[in-house]
Amino acid sequence: MPHFDEKKAYAAQEDVFFDDGREEELVEFVKSKESSVRDSPSAVLSAIDEFGRTQKYLMNVGEDKGRIVTDLIREVKPATMLELGGYCGYSTILFADALRSAGGKKYYSLERSPKFATVIKTLVEIAGLSDVVEMIVGPSDEGIRILHVSGKITRIDMMFLDHYKPAYTTDLKLCESLGLIQKGTILAADNVIKPGNPPYLEYVRASVEEKRKWLVELRKKDTENFPGKAASQYGHIEDLSLEVKGNPEIVYESRLVNSFEPTGVPLPAAKMPLNASSPTFLHLLQNLTLILLSLLFTPLLTLITILSTLLSRFHPKTQQLPKTILVTGLGMSKGLIIARALHLAGHTVHGADFEPWYLPVSGRFSRSLTRFRRLTSPHPSQNGVGMERYIDSLLTIIKKENVDLWISCSGVASAIEDGEAKEVVERETGCKAVQFDMEITGRLHEKDRFIEGTRDLGLNVPETYPVRFVEDALAVLYPTSPSSRKDQPPSPPPSPEKEEKEKGQTEKKYILKFTGTDDTIRADMTLLPLPSRQETSSHISTLSPSPTRSFVLQQFIPGPEYCTHSLCIRGRILLFTACRSSELLMHYRPLSPSSPLFKAFLKYTQIYAEKMGREFTGHFSIDFLVDSSAVGLDESASGLSGKGEGKGKNADVDDLMSTIYPIECNPRAHTAAVLFSSLHSEVADAYLSLLSDSSPSSFSHSQKREVIMPSPSTPGYYWIGHDLITRILLPILYLLQVKVGISDVVASWLEFRDHLLYWKDGTYEIWDPWPFWWLYVVYWPGMFWISIFTGNWWSRCNVSTTKLFRCS
Numbered sequence: 062m063p064h065f066d067e068k069k070a071y072a073a074q075e076d077v078f079f080d081d082g083r084e085e086e087l088v089e090f091v092k093s094k095e096s097s098v099r100d101s102p103s104a105v106l107s108a109i110d111e112f113g114r115t116q117k118y119l120m121n122v123g124e125d126k127g128r129i130v131t132d133l134i135r136e137v138k139p140a141t142m143l144e145l146g147g148y149c150g151y152s153t154i155l156f157a158d159a160l161r162s163a164g165g166k167k168y169y170s171l172e173r174s175p176k177f178a179t180v181i182k183t184l185v186e187i188a189g190l191s192d193v194v195e196m197i198v199g200p201s202d203e204g205i206r207i208l209h210v211s212g213k214i215t216r217i218d219m220m221f222l223d224h225y226k227p228a229y230t231t232d233l234k235l236c237e238s239l240g241l242i243q244k245g246t247i248l249a250a251d252n253v254i255k256p257g258n259p260p261y262l263e264y265v266r267a268s269v270e271e272k273r274k275w276l277v278e279l280r281k282k283d284t285e286n287f288p289g290k291a292a293s294q295y296g297h298i299e300d301l302s303l304e305v306k307g308n309p310e311i312v313y314e315s316r317l318v319n320s321f322e323p324t325g326v327p328l329p330a331a332k333m334p335l336n337a338s339s340p341t342f343l344h345l346l347q348n349l350t351l352i353l354l355s356l357l358f359t360p361l362l363t364l365i366t367i368l369s370t371l372l373s374r375f376h377p378k379t380q381q382l383p384k385t386i387l388v389t390g391l392g393m394s395k396g397l398i399i400a401r402a403l404h405l406a407g408h409t410v411h412g413a414d415f416e417p418w419y420l421p422v423s424g425r426f427s428r429s430l431t432r433f434r435r436l437t438s439p440h441p442s443q444n445g446v447g448m449e450r451y452i453d454s455l456l457t458i459i460k461k462e463n464v465d466l467w468i469s470c471s472g473v474a475s476a477i478e479d480g481e482a483k484e485v486v487e488r489e490t491g492c493k494a495v496q497f498d499m500e501i502t503g504r505l506h507e508k509d510r511f512i513e514g515t516r517d518l519g520l521n522v523p524e525t526y527p528v529r530f531v532e533d534a535l536a537v538l539y540p541t542s543p544s545s546r547k548d549q550p551p552s553p554p555p556s557p558e559k560e561e562k563e564k565g566q567t568e569k570k571y572i573l574k575f576t577g578t579d580d581t582i583r584a585d586m587t588l589l590p591l592p593s594r595q596e597t598s599s600h601i602s603t604l605s606p607s608p609t610r611s612f613v614l615q616q617f618i619p620g621p622e623y624c625t626h627s628l629c630i631r632g633r634i635l636l637f638t639a640c641r642s643s644e645l646l647m648h649y650r651p652l653s654p655s656s657p658l659f660k661a662f663l664k665y666t667q668i669y670a671e672k673m674g675r676e677f678t679g680h681f682s683i684d685f686l687v688d689s690s691a692v693g694l695d696e697s698a699s700g701l702s703g704k705g706e707g708k709g710k711n712a713d714v715d716d717l718m719s720t721i722y723p724i725e726c727n728p729r730a731h732t733a734a735v736l737f738s739s740l741h742s743e744v745a746d747a748y749l750s751l752l753s754d755s756s757p758s759s760f761s762h763s764q765k766r767e768v769i770m771p772s773p774s775t776p777g778y779y780w781i782g783h784d785l786i787t788r789i790l791l792p793i794l795y796l797l798q799v800k801v802g803i804s805d806v807v808a809s810w811l812e813f814r815d816h817l818l819y820w821k822d823g824t825y826e827i828w829d830p831w832p833f834w835w836l837y838v839v840y841w842p843g844m845f846w847i848s849i850f851t852g853n854w855w856s857r858c859n860v861s862t863t864k865l866f867r868c869s
C-alpha cells in the first residue's frame with residue numbers, strides 16, 4: 062500500500078456533504094483564481110483540491126485514485142472515454158486532460174444533476190478543455206442511449222463509473238446490450254468496496270454459465286440489499302430497469318487496486334480489462350474467395366444471362382391484359398425492382414431517369430425494360446424552363462408509348478416536381494400516376510407541415526417547431542413566462558401543474574433538423590439545449606437558420622429508429638414493410654409482420670392513409686422513433702432479435718401507438734422496396750389496381766384488400782459493393798491508422814461473411830445480372846474517377862467515407 066501525504070487530506074466528510082451550496086462556493090473560489098489557473102487543467106485541479114482541504118469536503122475521486130485511472134489512460138490511449146457521474150468536474154478535468162495528452166479526441170461526462178453539470182461546464186471551460194469534453198445531462202442510462210443512437214459512440218474504449226452505485230450493473234448491462242462493450246474495453250469503477258457494490262462485483266466476476274443462468278431466473282432489483290445508504294444517496298431510490306439483459310458471453314478480468322480517498326482513508330479501486338473470443342483465418346479466406354467470385358466473373362454472368370433468357374419463357378405471366386407502364390427512377394434499386402416485378406408479371410415496361418450523357422445508370426441495362434430514356438432534369442431551371450422541359454420529356458414518352466400507368470420513383474431532389482408532373486400527366490393524357498399531387502407531396506415532404514398535419518389527424522407526434530431564426534428555437538428551449546417581460550403587468554403565479562409542465566418542457570431535449578437535403582447538416586445530432594443559453598444560441602447560429610434555410614426543432618425521442626415503405630392507392634395501403642433504419646440506408650431486414658411493432662407501424666400508416674381519403678395515391682414511407690423507455694420495450698417487440706422472450710413480444714399494439722413517433726415522411730418509394738423482390742405478381746397487382754379498382758364503392762372497410770408484406774423468411778438485403786468498402790476495406794484502413802483494433806476489423810469481416818451467405822444483393826438477379834455488373838464494373842469506378850477529377854470525392858468523404866457509394 063503506498064503512503065498518503067496527510068498535508069493534502071480533504072476536510073472530513075459531514076452528514077450532509079453535497080448540494081448544500083458548496084458547489085457554487087467552489088465555482089466562486091476557482092473563479093477568484095481564474096487569472097492564474099485559466100487554461101491549465103492541473104492548476105484548476107489544484108484549486109479544487111485547495112477548496113476541498115481548506116473549505117469543505119468534496120466527493121471527488123481525488124489525486125490518488127485519479128492517478129490509477131490516468132496511468133491507465135496513458136497505457137490504453139482511448140480515443141473516446143465515458144464518465145458516469147461528473148459532480149463538479151474533478152474527474153472530468155483530470156481524465157479529459159490525460160486523454161487529450163494521450164492523443165484521444167472526446168471525453169463524454171454523463172451527469173444527472175443539471176446544477177452540477179453547469180459547475181462542470183464552468184470549470185472545464187476555465188481549464189481550457191471545452192473542445193474535448195461533452196456534457197450529457199440526465200440519468201446515465203438515458204445518456205448512454207443518446208450517445209449510442211446519435212452514433213457518437215459505437216464502442217467504449219474506456220469508462221469511469223462513479224455515479225449511482227446500484228446503476229453500475231444496469232448501465233454496464235445496457236452498454237453490453239447496445240454492443241458498446243467490446244474486446245479491449247476498460248472499465249474503471251470507483252467505490253466498489255466502500256460503500257460497496259456487491260451486485261457489480263458479482264456481475265463482472267461471474268462466469269458465462271452463471272450469467273446465462275441468471276438470465277432465466279427472476280432477478281432482484283439491483284437497488285435491493287444494497288449496503289449503507291448508497292441506494293438512496295441522491296435523494297430517492299431509482300427505479301432501475303430489470304429488462305436490460307446485458308451480454309452474458311462477455312468475460313471480464315477484474316483487478317482491485319489499493320489507493321486512498323482524498324480524505325486519506327485507504328481504499329481499493331477496481332479496474333477490469335476485457336476478454337473475448339477471436340474468429341479464424343478461414344473466414345477471411347472464405348470472404349476473399351467469395352468477393353472474387355462475385356465481382357470478377359463477367360463471362361459467368363454472360364452465360365447466366367443467356368441461360369436465364371431461355372428460362373424466362375417459363376415465368377408466369379399476368380392474367381390481366383398486359384399494360385404499358387413507365388417507371389422513372391431506374392437509376393435506383395427501388396425503381397429497378399418495381400420494373401422487374403411488372404416485367405415478370407407480363408407487362409411492357411419503359412424505364413427513364415436522369416443521367417449524365419457520359420455515365421449511363423445501371424438500371425437502363427435491365428432486361429425488364431422494353432426501352433430506357435434519359436429525362437431532362439427539372440433543376441437547371443430558369444423561370445421554370447427546367448420544370449417545363451422535364452414535364453415535356455415525360456409527356457413525350459407517355460404519349461408516344463401509350464403508357465397506361467406511370468410509377469414515379471423519385472429521388473429526394475425531385476419529389477415535389479413529380480407532384481406537379483402528375484397533375485399535368487393526368488390532366489393531359491389518359492395515363493394514371495402512382496404519385497401524390499403537388500399539395501400532398503409538399504405537405505408530406507416538409508418536416509414541420511408533415512408533423513402538424515399528422516397531429517391534426519389525431520395521431521401521436523413528437524413536439525416539432527419551425528425554426529427560421531435563432532430566436533424561434535430559443536423561445537422554445539427557454540420559455541419565459543409573460544410576467545417576466547418588463548413591459549407587462551405581473552400575472553398571478555403559475556399553477557403547480559403548469560409549473561411542473563414548464564419545468565418538464567425545459568428539461569426535454571430537442572434536435573435541430575434541416576428541412577432541406579444537405580447531408581452534412583442532417584448528420585448534426587446535437588441535443589439542445591446545451592448547458593448554457595449562450596452556448597445553445599451560438600450553436601444554433603453556426604447553422605444559420607433563415608426563412609430560406611429553415612429548420613425544425615424536434616423533441617428527441619430516446620430509442621431506435623425504424624423506416625417503413627408502403628404503396629397507397631386511393632387511401633388504402635396495399636404494400637407495406639418496416640425495418641430498423643440502417644447506417645447509410647444500405648442494409649434492410651424486414652420486421653416480422655406478426656411483431657407488435659410492425660402491427661403498430663402498419664396501423665398508424667393505415668389510419669393516416671384512410672384519413673387522407675381517395676386522393677391519397679403514391680409511395681408513402683414514414684420514419685418512426687420508438688420511445689422504448691416508455692413501455693420497457695426490448696428487441697422482441699420488433700421480432701428482430703430472434704429470441705422472442707422479451708417483454709416487448711406481448712406489447713399491446715394500441716399501447717404502442719402512443720410510443721411510436723413519426724419523425725419524417727418520404728412521399729416517395731423507399732429503398733426498403735427491395736424486400737418485395739420475390740413478390741412480383743403481388744407487387745404488379747397492387748400497382749395495377751389503380752387502373753381497375755376505381756369505383757367509389759370499392760373504398761370501404763369490408764372490401765379492404767389484403768396488405769401484401771414480405772414474409773418473415775425474406776432474407777436481409779445489402780449491396781455487396783458498399784459492404785466491400787465499409788466492411789472490408791475501410792476497417793483495414795482504420796486499422797492502419799490505429800483508429801480501430803484487429804477485433805473490430807474481424808467483426809466487420811464476419812458481418813460481411815454473414816451477408817454473403819445469408820442475405821441478398823439489392824441489385825443482382827440471376828435472370829437480370831447486367832445492372833449489377835454495370836453498377837460495380839463501370840458505374841462506380843466511373844463515379845470514382847469523375848469525383849477525383851472534379852474534386853467532389855474529398856468534400857463528400859468529409860461527410861462520410863462511404864457516402865459516395867450510396868446507391869439507394
Ligand SMILES: C[S@@+](CC[C@H](N)C(=O)[O-])C[C@H]1O[C@@H](n2cnc3c(N)ncnc32)[C@H](O)[C@@H]1O
Pocket residue numbers: 120121122123145146147148149150151152153171172173174177199200201202223224225228295
Ligand atoms: C461521486 S460523484 C462523482 C464524482 C466525480 N466523478 C469526480 O470524481 O469528480 C457522483 C455523481 O453522480 C451523479 N449521479 C447520480 N446518479 C446518477 C445517474 N443515474 N446518472 C448520472 N449521474 C448520476 C451525482 O449527481 C453526482 O454528481
